[in-house]
Amino acid sequence: MPSDAKILIVDDHEDTLYALESALAPLGYQLSRATSGDEALKQVLRGQVGLLLLDVRMPGVSGLDVVRYMRRLEQTQHIPVVLLTGFGPDHELTSAAFALGVADLVMKPIDPWALRTKVRYLFDTHRRHLALEHEVRELRALVKDHTEDKGHDGDKGHDGDKGRDEDDDAAARHRALPHPDARVPVQRINGAHTGELEQDRT
Numbered sequence: 001m002p003s004d005a006k007i008l009i010v011d012d013h014e015d016t017l018y019a020l021e022s023a024l025a026p027l028g029y030q031l032s033r034a035t036s037g038d039e040a041l042k043q044v045l046r047g048q049v050g051l052l053l054l055d056v057r058m059p060g061v062s063g064l065d066v067v068r069y070m071r072r073l074e075q076t077q078h079i080p081v082v083l084l085t086g087f088g089p090d091h092e093l094t095s096a097a098f099a100l101g102v103a104d105l106v107m108k109p110i111d112p113w114a115l116r117t118k119v120r121y122l123f124d125t126h127r128r129h130l131a132l133e134h135e136v137r138e139l140r141a142l143v144k145d146h147t148e149d150k151g152h153d154g155d156k157g158h159d160g161d162k163g164r165d166e167d168d169d170a171a172a173r174h175r176a177l178p179h180p181d182a183r184v185p186v187q188r189i190n191g192a193h194t195g196e197l198e199q200d201r202t
Contacts, residue, residue, distance in 0.1 A: 005050035006030040007123060010040040010066070011084070012058045016108075020053060023112035027120055037061025041069060044076050051123045056085040056093065064093075067100045078129075080122040082106055 007029050009020045017033050024031060032049075034040040038061050043049060056063040063083055070076040083097050086108035097105050103122050106115065 005048055006032045007051045008032050008034060008043055008049045009053045010034045011055040023115050024119060027116055037066045040066050049079060050126055052081045054081055054083055056083050064096060067102060071100055080126050084108060
């Protein structure tokens with residue numbers, strides 16, 4: 001999440017926007033507002049929104065429509081959303097909202113203390129999650145680079161071993177062969193070199 005990430009408050013009523021901004025002001029987070037679903041989506045797609053407070057029922061694009069669109073895009077599908085409704089408990093709305101993965105569904109009028117508690121937790125958790133993902137990506141890149149460098153060094157080492165093996169074979173071909181009647185054990189004929197090979201096999 002960028003350092004200038006903000007909380008986007010979306011409602012088509014000016015007095016509600018003002019009340020929500022007043023309730024969240026003590027948290028010290030950057031706040032932004034939108035008065036329609038279309039405007040909310042435009043701000044979300046700019047990539048600087050870390051949390052949405054979203055009214056369910058708005059003219060045109062509703063709050064649920066905004067969430068449905070966000071969940072289809074990789075860049076926005078994990079942004080936490082708190083839906084706000086002033087129409088009281090609604091089983092269908094609750095089911096639809098949580099099926100879309102909203103973080104919470106809050107009834108109006110809003111309790112400022114409870115709202116601040118929810119928002120602080122959701123915003124900070126999302127920020128830590130994104131920071132952890134960033135660290136994981138950096139670690140994977142470092143591991144990948146290290147593995148590639150090690151692979152190149154391994155290729156050079158293998159070529160060097162191959163060259164040494166060829167030199168040993170050439171030396172063996174030029175070594176004088178013992179007389180056929182010599183009753184000397186094979187290990188003694190090859191001397192220390194054979195002993196080294198036997199030791200390598202073990």
